[in-house]
Amino acid sequence: MRPAGCDCFRSCRRGIAMLVRVARVACAASLLLASLGASAYDLAPPAPIREASILLTGGETPPPDDAPWQPLSLPDDWSQSRPERGGEAWYRIEFDVPPERVALSVVYVPRLSMMGAPFVNGIPIGTLGRFEEPMTRLWYRPQLHWIPATLLEPGRNVLHYRIRAYPDNQGGLSQVYIGPPDPLVALFESHVFRQVTAMRITTGITAALSLLVLVAWVVLRWHAAYGWFGLATLCWTLHSVLVLTVEIPVSAILWEVLIVASLVWVIVAMMMFALRFAGLRRPWLERAALAFGVVAPSMLWAAGINRIFGVANAVLLVLICIGVYEFKILFDVARRSRSAESILLVAAGVWVLWLGAHDWLNRQGTWTYAEPFDMHYGLPVLFIAVFWNLLGQVAAARRASEDMNRELEARVALKTEELERSHERLRAADASRTLAAERERIMRDMHDGVGSQLIATRQLAERGNLAPSELVDLLDECIDDLRLMIDSLEPSEGDLLTLLGNLRYRLSDRLARQGITLDWNVSDLPRWPDLPPRDLLQILRIVQETFTNVVKHADATMVEFSAELTADGRSVRLSVRDDGRGIDATSSVRDRGRGLRNMANRAAAVGGRLEVDGRRDGCSVTLWLPVAHHDEGDSAADPAA
Amino acid sequence: MTGSTRILIVEDDPAFRQRFASIVASHPSFTLVAAVGSCAEGISELRRQPADVLLCDLGLPDGDGADVVREARRLHPGLDALVVTIFGDEAHVMRSLEAGATGYLLKDSLPEDFIATIRLLRAGGSPIHPTIARRVLQQFSRGSREPLGPSIDPSVALSGREQEVLNLVSKGYRGPEIANLLGISHHTVASHIKNIYKKLEVSSRGEAVYEASRLRLL
Structure with missing residues (x-):
């Protein structure tokens, strides 16, 4: 039935309108949240311990003090200090504890990689995770350990750290903080928020966004650009979940390949989106990018766990280049349209490029070993900006279609009116034609009948040779004919x-x-x-x-x-x-x-x-x-x- | 004065008024109540004194003769209203019948026709013509076709015999012939016609009420 179909269509449109409104509010809220995360509080850290010594050997317990320990200064980034070196190592850190702090001290390590376990005076404190494959992935996760009071003695104590890492994967140990829980717990928490919690939040937002976009794309048959955008957000969600996972369920190589590959797919999908968003088609480039999406993971896989991180560095560099190209596309769109939405998009693009460069350089050891990676503040913001743009397009399309409907209705009404008028004219013309024909007929009838009879009667009366009764007869005939005419008109x-x-x-x-x-x-x-x-x-x-x-x-x-x-x-x-x-x-x-x-x-x-x-x-x-x-x-x- | 028929004439043309008045005056059993030339005068005369027969022109200078007829029927229910027309064309006659007239007279009628028509009226009959008969039949059949129409009231629907009479009239048969064909008396035919006119008046009044209620005027 037509009315039911109409209702369905209308409620569908209402649904979209509601979706657009809700999503816009969500965008605004999440932007605010992300900015809160970015400005995480920054307490001044207590003086960290830099002096340490290292022994490149394995083992489940700390090596003895008389082993050939080599002194070094923390942080120790293996990618810089020991290129191509993987495997296990022990760090030995001596520290003094004043008598009043024996009861309550913590060890805070901003960064270690890939897996580490602390020992105080030879006794393990809070060892979590595995050193065996698949190794626990503490690649980028601040560590805080409470030192049991019974382990500490006033004066000199020793902290051993067992570390295992893959070659060229920023294995190593950052500076170490040992001291009272206040303010180390606060410092730990601020770092965890910035590096982990914020990422979880933005990942949640990205996941919701990808779901929304993909469902809209499938159910509402939106443009292919939305499909690519949805894929990009989905891949970023996957990437974040992979990075956030500590206990990996599969082999390390597969995990690392997936981490880089998901990022590759994000960037490739974003390129496909950007081209469609701008109304451009670059068949060769698109094919090359899609091929890269397959080839890069294969190369990573082929490199194996010992060389994968070197290859990954090159792949990430390519991604940054693609990102620059995408930025150029979006920038051109914004320059053409000059709308607030597209300016927001360009700003987000600059932000992402900046963070991308920062994170890549960070991998190369440009800053301190504990410098955070910040891309989870970048891409989600870009996604939200893009989504905002898409919603603007949907809303504009809806407005346009409503305007068009209104215009069509107005035109139909106008045409109907014109038609009505021309019908009216035709009817009037018809009526006047009928009237004219009828008038002509009556004139002719009167001329043939009563008219000529009256004239004849008048002539006879004029001549005077007409008896009154004859005159009455003649006039009666006139009246009779007149009556006939009236009858014929009934x-x-x-x-x-x-x-x-x-x-x-x-x-x-x-x-x-x-x-x-x-x-x-x-x-x-x-x-x-x-x-x-x-x-x-x-x-x-x-x-x-x-x-x-x-x-x-x-x-x-x-x-x-x-x-x-x-x-x-x-x-x-x-x-x-x-x-x-x-x-x-x-x-x-x-x-x-x-x-x-x-x-x-x-x-x-x-x-x-x-x-x-x-x-x-x-x-x-x-x-x-x-x-x-x-x-x-x-x-x-x-x-x- | 029970034997005398009191007649009121409302006619704006002085020549015709004079002619009608002299016909009435010349007849021993007729009494002329008044002969006036406008609606207002006619109605005020009707309010002043009773009349048995109203002779009324339709086209009066200050209004419609049908209004005078309606007022006369309201004031004096026993009154017979006779409208005068030049040609007996059906639209005018129907309008006056619906207003309550029970007869009509052609202006050029001979004095004998004139007197005969008034006598027919007083005797309980009514003059009729084929075209009028046809129009009355149409009027009643239209009312009965409209399911919510006013003529569904059986008291104002035509009886089978009345329809037969009208049918024969519309084919040109006259009173005595109809009486003969239907096996009834001439007087019965005449009273059928008068009854038909009264039903027409009632049904048209009902129609007016129906129209008014439909338009939420009542």
């Missing part, structure tokens, strides 16, 4: 009998005065709706004239009128028969002959035929009229039946 709907009946009512008194009895003998006649008034008038005139002749000339005592449908149903027979002298016996044969000719002509004009039988014992006048259309003519007026 909306009789082709009811010939009624009009003949009217004529009879008028004539009967006159006949009675002459001593003539009238035998009225009519049977039902078919309706004659298309009989024009002019023809009706002619028929009535023939009948009236026949009766007038009877009254004037026939000297009859009886006249019979009959009307009937012929047996073949194709014509109507009207007949007036009197018992008078007959035509031949009348005195003014010439006048009567002219009158009869007139009547015959009238009969022919309506497609009928007049038959006059002037026998000696009376006169019979019969009019045959075709029942069917007048055009069919004489064939219908067959007297044989």
